[in-house]
Amino acid sequence: MRVVHTLAELRHALAGATGTAFVPTMGNLHEGHLSLVRLARERGGPVVASIFVNRLQFAPHEDFDTYPRTLERDCELLRATGCNLVFAPSEAELYPEPQSFTVQPPGELADILEGHFRPGFFTGVCTVVTKLFNCVQPRVAVFGKKDYQQLMVIRRMTRQLALPIEIVAGETSRAEDGLALSSRNGYLDAAQRAEAVALARELQGVAAELRRGRRDWSALEAAAMDALADRGWKVDYVAIRRQADLGAPADGEALVVLGAARIGSTRLIDNVEVGVAT
Ligand code: PAF
Numbered sequence: 001m002r003v004v005h006t007l008a009e010l011r012h013a014l015a016g017a018t019g020t021a022f023v024p025t026m027g028n029l030h031e032g033h034l035s036l037v038r039l040a041r042e043r044g045g046p047v048v049a050s051i052f053v054n055r056l057q058f059a060p061h062e063d064f065d066t067y068p069r070t071l072e073r074d075c076e077l078l079r080a081t082g083c084n085l086v087f088a089p090s091e092a093e094l095y096p097e098p099q100s101f102t103v104q105p106p107g108e109l110a111d112i113l114e115g116h117f118r119p120g121f122f123t124g125v126c127t128v129v130t131k132l133f134n135c136v137q138p139r140v141a142v143f144g145k146k147d148y149q150q151l152m153v154i155r156r157m158t159r160q161l162a163l164p165i166e167i168v169a170g171e172t173s174r175a176e177d178g179l180a181l182s183s184r185n186g187y188l189d190a191a192q193r194a195e196a197v198a199l200a201r202e203l204q205g206v207a208a209e210l211r212r213g214r215r216d217w218s219a220l221e222a223a224a225m226d227a228l229a230d231r232g233w234k235v236d237y238v239a240i241r242r243q244a245d246l247g248a249p250a251d252g253e254a255l256v257v258l259g260a261a262r263i264g265s266t267r268l269i270d271n272v273e274v275g276v277a278t
Contacts, residue, residue: 001079003086007094007135014136019045022138024129027051027088028068029077032173032181035080036142039170043140049078050132051088056099057124062152062239068186088135094131094182099169102127109246111256111260114269117236122153141165146172146180148258148271152246172270174200177224180270187266195231199272202227206240206257207272217249228261231256236260236267243273 012247014020023042025033033049040047051074052164071088078086103126109170110122133141135183141158173181179197182183188196202224209220217240224238238261241247243254254275261268 001075001083001086003088004195005077005088005090005093007089009136010085010237013085014046014048018139019043019048020136020138021045021047021140021142021168022132022136023049023083023142024132025049025051025074026053026067026183027074028070028183028186029074030096030181030183030185032144032146032170033080033194034077035159035173036170037078039168040140041082042166045139046084047082048085048087048136048138048141049083050136052094052128052132054124054128055091055095056102056127057121059118062118063187068183077143087132088220094128097269103130103157104187105157109149109156110153112149112246113174113237113241114260117260120152125150126153126157129227130163132156133165138165140168142168142170144170144172145271145273146182147269149246152219178204180268182268184266184268188263190264192263196263196268198228198231199263200231200270200272202238203257203259203270203272206238207274210240210255210257210274215251224259228259232263234262236262243275 004013021043023036023040053067055064056061105122105126109198115122139261143154153168157169158165177197177198197238206224208218225235228235238259240249240255240257243256249255256271256273
């Protein structure tokens with residue numbers, strides 16, 4: 001496995017490559033990322049992972065400065081998982097001048113849920129992902145369902161901009177107790193880590209009620225938010241949405257229950273699908 005830091009090295013390393021499968025990351029890798037790399041490997045072409053903590057998708061009060069940078073360990077994990085090439089550019093390499101051209105996703109998809117609580121987040125994500133796509137020029141790109149809305153936004157962006165890239169979704173990896181794996185879990189102390197699974201459990205609880213046939217969406221959402229708040233969480237949202245476009249739920253549609261809440265100062269997100277979109 002090669003590790004390159006510049007666009008020139010990346011282009012040289014990929015010259016003549018076809019069928020590249022790409023896994024973009026911000027590093028501090030865990031089993032969730034590695035499962036995406038394994039999915040990429042199934043495609044048979046060269047597998048490229050990027051490691052870049054993207055300032056554009058962090059608000060000024062968020063954890064850009066403290067986001068764990070663990071390049072050496074990340075590269076060991078990627079090597080052991082069969083990744084062929086790591087692109088780990090510096091900020092100056094990827095953003096050599098202020099990034100005044102940005103990719104603006106539509107409000108109906110990007111200003112709701114995560115976008116409502118993290119204004120500008122999806123513009124930052126779409127801009128860097130477009131740029132990374134242009135750098136790597138993959139045939140396939142793999143994104144985790146853990147960041148469900150991000151996956152939807154990237155899918156729609158890729159489709160509407162006619163990018164010749166297949167977007168593949170990887171299932172969420174979970175710890176034994178059910179907590180969705182996330183780089184931010186590392187911020188939790190022991191007590192918070194034990195409590196953190198409550199988010200997944202509340203979302204599972206809502207999903208179970210939906211499977212039983214309940215359709216009082218707002219009451220289900222409110223009950224889950226109250227239950228988390230009673231346990232000391234600061235809840236941003238628990239929302240039942242259509243899988244297809246994250247629009248308002250309707251009977252007979254494949255649904256997804258999404259949640260975001262803060263335990264201490266750590267904000268966690270998770271989701272559970274109910275039914276399969278056709
Ligand atoms: O999901 C992430 O880790 C990031 O949002 C991504 C897609 C690598 C863009 O910075």
